[in-house]
Amino acid sequence: MQTRTKLNTIGRNTHRKDGIGKVTGTEQYASDVSVPRAWYGGVLRSPHAHARIASIDTSAAEALGAVCLTFADVPRVKYNERTNCAPPHLYRDRYVLDDTARHVGEAVAAVAAPTRALAEKALRAIKVEYEVLPAMLCAADALKDGAPKIHETILYRGKETPIEHNVAVTRLIEVGDIEKGFAEADSIIEREFEAAPVYHAQMETKSVVCKPAVDGSITVWATTQSIHNTRQLLAEIYGLPLHKINVKKIAIGGTFGSSIQMNSVVPICVGLAIKSGRPVKIATTREEDMYDHCRYQVRITLKLGFKADGTLVAGHMKTTVELGAHNTQGYHFLGVIAGFWVSLYKLPNMKYEGTAVYTNRTPSCAMQGFGAPQATFVTEVIMDEIAELLGRDPVEYKLTQYRGLGDTFWGQGPTVKSIILSDGVPELLEVGAKKIGWDGRPVPGTQTGRFRRGIGMARSFHCSGVGQPRKTGAEMIDYSGAIVKLNEDGSIDYIQSLMDHGGGTCEAIAKLVAEEIGVPLSMVGISDVDTNTTVYDITTHATRGVFAGGAAALKAAKSVKAKILDYASQLLDIMSESLVIEPSEELGQGVIYCPGYPEKRMTLGELAKYLHVNSWGTIAAVESLHPVTAPPAYVTYFVEVEVDTETGVVKTLAAALGSDCGTVVNPGLAAGQLTGGLSKGAGCALIEAHQWDRQTGELASKGFWVDGKTLSILETPLLENLHIDFAHTYEPTGPFGAKGIGEASINPALAAYSNAIYNALGIRFREVPITAEKILAALSTKKVRRTQPAQRELVNS
Amino acid sequence: MFAEFDLEMPNSLDEAVLALARSDGIETLTLAGGSSLMVDIRARRVVPERLISLARINELRRIEILGPRITIGSRTTVSDILRSNQVAEHGAALAASAEVFAGQMVRNVATVAGNIACGSPAADLVPPLLSLDADVVLTNASGFRTVPLADYFTGFKQDVRRPDELITAISWDVPGAKCANRFYKLARRKGDAITVTGVAVTLGAANGVCTKARVALGAVAPIVMRARAAEAMLEGSTLTVELIEEASLKAAEECQPIDDIRASADYRRHAVHMLTRRLVAGAWADLHLATEVS
Numbered sequence A: 001m002q003t004r005t006k007l008n009t010i011g012r013n014t015h016r017k018d019g020i021g022k023v024t025g026t027e028q029y030a031s032d033v034s035v036p037r038a039w040y041g042g043v044l045r046s047p048h049a050h051a052r053i054a055s056i057d058t059s060a061a062e063a064l065g066a067v068c069l070t071f072a073d074v075p076r077v078k079y080n081e082r083t084n085c086a087p088p089h090l091y092r093d094r095y096v097l098d099d100t101a102r103h104v105g106e107a108v109a110a111v112a113a114p115t116r117a118l119a120e121k122a123l124r125a126i127k128v129e130y131e132v133l134p135a136m137l138c139a140a141d142a143l144k145d146g147a148p149k150i151h152e153t154i155l156y157r158g159k160e161t162p163i164e165h166n167v168a169v170t171r172l173i174e175v176g177d178i179e180k181g182f183a184e185a186d187s188i189i190e191r192e193f194e195a196a197p198v199y200h201a202q203m204e205t206k207s208v209v210c211k212p213a214v215d216g217s218i219t220v221w222a223t224t225q226s227i228h229n230t231r232q233l234l235a236e237i238y239g240l241p242l243h244k245i246n247v248k249k250i251a252i253g254g255t256f257g258s259s260i261q262m263n264s265v266v267p268i269c270v271g272l273a274i275k276s277g278r279p280v281k282i283a284t285t286r287e288e289d290m291y292d293h294c295r296y297q298v299r300i301t302l303k304l305g306f307k308a309d310g311t312l313v314a315g316h317m318k319t320t321v322e323l324g325a326h327n328t329q330g331y332h333f334l335g336v337i338a339g340f341w342v343s344l345y346k347l348p349n350m351k352y353e354g355t356a357v358y359t360n361r362t363p364s365c366a367m368q369g370f371g372a373p374q375a376t377f378v379t380e381v382i383m384d385e386i387a388e389l390l391g392r393d394p395v396e397y398k399l400t401q402y403r404g405l406g407d408t409f410w411g412q413g414p415t416v417k418s419i420i421l422s423d424g425v426p427e428l429l430e431v432g433a434k435k436i437g438w439d440g441r442p443v444p445g446t447q448t449g450r451f452r453r454g455i456g457m458a459r460s461f462h463c464s465g466v467g468q469p470r471k472t473g474a475e476m477i478d479y480s481g482a483i484v485k486l487n488e489d490g491s492i493d494y495i496q497s498l499m500d501h502g503g504g505t506c507e508a509i510a511k512l513v514a515e516e517i518g519v520p521l522s523m524v525g526i527s528d529v530d531t532n533t534t535v536y537d538i539t540t541h542a543t544r545g546v547f548a549g550g551a552a553a554l555k556a557a558k559s560v561k562a563k564i565l566d567y568a569s570q571l572l573d574i575m576s577e578s579l580v581i582e583p584s585e586e587l588g589q590g591v592i593y594c595p596g597y598p599e600k601r602m603t604l605g606e607l608a609k610y611l612h613v614n615s616w617g618t619i620a621a622v623e624s625l626h627p628v629t630a631p632p633a634y635v636t637y638f639v640e641v642e643v644d645t646e647t648g649v650v651k652t653l654a655a656a657l658g659s660d661c662g663t664v665v666n667p668g669l670a671a672g673q674l675t676g677g678l679s680k681g682a683g684c685a686l687i688e689a690h691q692w693d694r695q696t697g698e699l700a701s702k703g704f705w706v707d708g709k710t711l712s713i714l715e716t717p718l719l720e721n722l723h724i725d726f727a728h729t730y731e732p733t734g735p736f737g738a739k740g741i742g743e744a745s746i747n748p749a750l751a752a753y754s755n756a757i758y759n760a761l762g763i764r765f766r767e768v769p770i771t772a773e774k775i776l777a778a779l780s781t782k783k784v785r786r787t788q789p790a791q792r793e794l795v796n797s
Numbered sequence B: 001m002f003a004e005f006d007l008e009m010p011n012s013l014d015e016a017v018l019a020l021a022r023s024d025g026i027e028t029l030t031l032a033g034g035s036s037l038m039v040d041i042r043a044r045r046v047v048p049e050r051l052i053s054l055a056r057i058n059e060l061r062r063i064e065i066l067g068p069r070i071t072i073g074s075r076t077t078v079s080d081i082l083r084s085n086q087v088a089e090h091g092a093a094l095a096a097s098a099e100v101f102a103g104q105m106v107r108n109v110a111t112v113a114g115n116i117a118c119g120s121p122a123a124d125l126v127p128p129l130l131s132l133d134a135d136v137v138l139t140n141a142s143g144f145r146t147v148p149l150a151d152y153f154t155g156f157k158q159d160v161r162r163p164d165e166l167i168t169a170i171s172w173d174v175p176g177a178k179c180a181n182r183f184y185k186l187a188r189r190k191g192d193a194i195t196v197t198g199v200a201v202t203l204g205a206a207n208g209v210c211t212k213a214r215v216a217l218g219a220v221a222p223i224v225m226r227a228r229a230a231e232a233m234l235e236g237s238t239l240t241v242e243l244i245e246e247a248s249l250k251a252a253e254e255c256q257p258i259d260d261i262r263a264s265a266d267y268r269r270h271a272v273h274m275l276t277r278r279l280v281a282g283a284w285a286d287l288h289l290a291t292e293v294s
């Protein structure tokens, strides 16, 4: 393992540059942008789950003074909102506005008016005649023979391609020979799992402001995880050259993946602005947002074969994914479930069959973990069960089977392979087990009182980005660019289009830049930028922000540093290799000096000023970077729960969370990621589920928080019972040894809770959320019918 | 949603009831904290043309004890209740429910009258008040009348209040020493969650016998209801584990829950059984007449 050199800012808790703005409410989000003469936009949404628009009459709305937009007003360009996949893997099935509504809440028409009140009045004045079509509200209905089609055809690889049986996409992935593998197995276990769709519940709903100019160009402020992808897609739809579309980078109030795609209101707002010739702003309501996106509903059957000594020999996974009304990324999602599954444990023979189905529900999109929470749920619950069958401690057993140092790894799907070079799993499991009191955990099913306690463990990872070594043929686009510039006073502008969801990504990258060049963090500014003044960055997704985006900025910082040293070498008459730059707290500057010749020194400010006054030019660099690895950011969870057998309510008593994110750039914020992961993860494990009315296709919550509940801070264990540890690892391919953390922090939650509840009650739950009602129902059937000994459920081969 | 309405802000109770009397066919509603009404307006469940705000009427915001009665002004907020030693002493269940009511921001504006008048079977202050045999004072331009809370609700979101009447106070008898009062709210999470089942229990005792029993159930019927059959089983007896279990089962039988997104009817019935058992046993233990029954 490489040793670390002395670090000045990385690894320290520092004040966030955007912190004061956020806590004082002066930070600007898209909905805060106010442009003179702007009108308010609003969207009319379908009350039906599936309906063709027979007619639409906007005259009354127009008579009120509103500008209206219907499918007849927008370019008939079919697109996919999320353009992270390489073009051959894009499934295009939507328009800005369409003549068919495919889920309740889908946009049908839009208006812009001088006031919000008038815009709402105008929306109510639009008359739509719907021809209501049969709605398929679950996969079973959509797959039925002769079920009406949700999409007749979609645009795929340049051709209108028919969709059969509402199956949007299937994937078959095979490694080795499972027939042979299962034949070699001493035991085989097969289990079925289900994870409910949930709402992202990010703080900010989607907003967009579009300002058109007389030359036909537009400026856009939008809630998005990628300003460049938003720009490219708007160009594709509205037929504008890229330079005429400027998308501004602006703070985001969290996304959890829900703005990975260009949000559906963005092109609508652009359409309204172009039609009205005025700036238009749309700020969606929470109800609109809940109807706009959710996490995929996933059903998985997993069959695993293993030897008497526990060695896994074969695995067969079948997955059905419900997409909702649009296929935003079904192909990729099916691929990552396979990838996350096979990268958790060594499996010589595997077969994976995935099917993604359209339904007339809210479209699903990426959400923190993107398939890993579900794949981990299935795998870690089965592995817990196998360990028990073998009479082994799950921690010890898993350590013999997992993919770690030196193993091949392809978390993001079969085209993204690399070798694991850093691995903190053994360390984290040891620390976590100690802190939670793993060895003192109860024997499952032995407790009798009202309150029963249990400890569960699960481990997972997320890929740091989707980097891979191949030059062509990748499923995903994955590169970042950055500009770093030395200003005339020795301060640095860090210029990057990469978005910060609120977790402090750009802050961490500023630290990498400060560290590399050798200036105090206070001398690095995070620039307020847009697409016109930055180079491309794919998206802040896939836990790639610091690892991949940061690596690009680091590359630019390195170029800048080399130029600084080159100029300083001339001015100080010292070989550049002998010069060092170090931050000086005292001077508030970077200082360039030669360790052997203390008099040979100057501040970065002096150098920059010299270059400026003598017209030597500006030191700046622009770099792009495609990472060639996507190393696993491991996370381990130990949770202790208490189940109230009278009410079925599960309380989290304690948790020990471990993260292997390589070098920890900002400990406080990294710990915050884990705490957040636990909170949302516990919600998904215990209470959260989007439900749709089987008759109307409406959300049971109707889009209101009142019933669309997540857990809150009150359910998080108290600080003294919340242990957070970081592994002491260094990732050779990461910037300063760093990997990712964000998504990884939620991935083990479902499994850890299921295993903990099993430990408390002796009952396995393979369907999340594990609600109080499900627990009570299981407890009462258990009383009646004594459970079969686990061994009996095994098929011995 | 955007809503347009006229807002009137009377300075006294007299002005307020006069303003209410002068509705002239204009859809008029009273606005207290707005934590229920503004939600309804935004969702267009109601479209009032005129709102009469009680925000300036300080005489309606008070907690006082006069002789044997404790009285709470109708505009007293949930936070006021939480801060009151008098309520803590003479309405333990009410204080307990204020503690688990919504979140801090809502508690600061939500009023007692608003909680009653919104008519929700899940209104958290109602079961405790019902278990304390509280009365509601209704006032209009020509005077006031007092209605027992037990007779106030006539059906789901329906009550005996006339459109020109304001709720001005809620009052109940200061309970004696031999009286215990408990409340528990079961919800999907701890803060800001609608009650799945709420139970309030008041027990009075003399000479080892339960002389008075009130079991009020929230969110398990069209209105907050009393489990009168269960109460009857408890009154006049010395409570035992078996009797408490029987009475709790009876309460579960009496309630009329529905299935909704928050819970199934079966779960709610089960919760009534469990919570009633736990609260009655706890209240009985409070009276130092028995040891805690688990």
Ligand SMILES: Cc1cc2nc3c(=O)[nH]c(=O)nc-3n(C[C@H](O)[C@H](O)[C@H](O)COP(=O)(O)OP(=O)(O)OC[C@H]3O[C@@H](n4cnc5c(N)ncnc54)[C@H](O)[C@@H]3O)c2cc1C
Pocket (backbone or CB within 6 Å): B029, B030, B031, B032, B033, B034, B035, B036, B037, B038, B039, B054, B074, B075, B100, B101, B102, B103, B106, B109, B110, B111, B112, B113, B114, B115, B116, B117, B118, B122, B123, B124, B125, B165, B166, B167, B168, B192, B193, B194, B195
């Ligand atoms: C986030 C959130 C969480 C909540 N959590 C809870 C909870 O945990 N438990 C709970 O019980 N409720 C909860 N509520 C609902 C609401 O806060 C309560 O019902 C509250 O008590 C209403 O009081 P208010 O003063 O805000 O009433 P308003 O909203 O002002 O009025 C409610 C109704 O009462 C009428 N009204 C008000 N005052 C009078 C009066 N003096 N005379 C006659 N009619 C009157 C109004 O016309 C209106 O119809 C919550 C609401 C929100 C938004």
